[in-house]
Amino acid sequence: MTVAEVRPYLDQVEERLHDAVAAYPGLVERLGRAALDAGGKRTRPLLIHLVTDERERALRCSVAIELIHTATLVHDDLIDRAPLRRGRPTAWRTDGDEAARATGDYLFARGFAELADAGDLDGVRILADACLALVRGEALQRRQRNRPDTTIDAYLERIALKTGKLFEAACLLGSRDPGLGYFGLNLGIAFQIADDVLDCSGDTLETGKIAGTDLREGTPTLPLLLAAQEDDTVRAALAGGPVAGVLLRVAATGALERSLEIAHGYARQARESIDGAVHRDELEGLANAVVERRR
Incomplete structure (x- = not known):
C-alpha cells in the first residue's frame, strides 16, 4: 500500500475529525480545531486502517482515538507548561489554563461520543481501558520525576501505559484481535523510545519540539537513564541540577544508540507477532519506520 493509496483515507479522517470538533462552536471548538490543525503523524488512524477492511468502522474508530490522543496532548502541555506543540503555541499558552483544561475535556467527550453514537460498546470499553492506562502512566511519570x-523496568512500564496502550487500542479497535493488540503494544513502546531519543538529539525545526525538554523537566527517559548510569553530571542534571551542555554528555555515553537498539528489539517483537493481518507487509514496514523516523 503506497502513500497515494492511503492518502484519501487519511483525508477523510481529517474531515471527520473537524466535523466532530465543530459540533459545539465556541472557545473549546476553536482551541480543539487548533490542536488538530497542528498536525501529527496520524499513526493510530493508519494502524486502524491497516488492521481492518471495514472502512466505516475504521473511520469511526480513527476519529475517536485521534480525538482522545489530541486531548491527552492538550492536557500534557498544560501539566508540563510546554509553550509549543509541533512548532505552534499550545492552548494554555494562548488562552490560559482553564481554557486548555476544558478543551482537553471536550476532545475526550467527543472521542467517546463517536463510538457511543454508533452503539459500539466494545469499542468504548477498549478506549476506556486505554484512557485508564494513560492516567496510571501519567501518575507514574509524576512519581519518577x-x-x-x-x-x-519502571520506565518501560510507564511508557507501556502512556503510549503503548493507546497503540494497542488502535489495533484492537480496528481488528478486535488480541494478537494484533500485542503488535500495537510493542509498536507503541518502540515508538516512545524513539521519541525519547529524538528529544535528546532531534532538531526543533524537524520535531516541532524544543530539544532537551525531558531533561529540563526531570523526566527519566531511557537515554537519560542509561547515560546517568555512566555520567554523574547527567545524573545530577536529571535530579534537577544544571542542564547546560548535558545533552552532549548524554550522546557521548552511547546512550542514544543503545536506546535505539532496545527500540528495534520491541519493533522486532511487534513484527514477529503479526499473523494473518490484512496488510502484513505494511505493518512490518510501519514497525521499522517508527524507530527510524527523524521527527
Missing part, C-alpha cells in the same frame, strides 16, 4: 534511580 527527577529520579535518576528510576529502573529501566
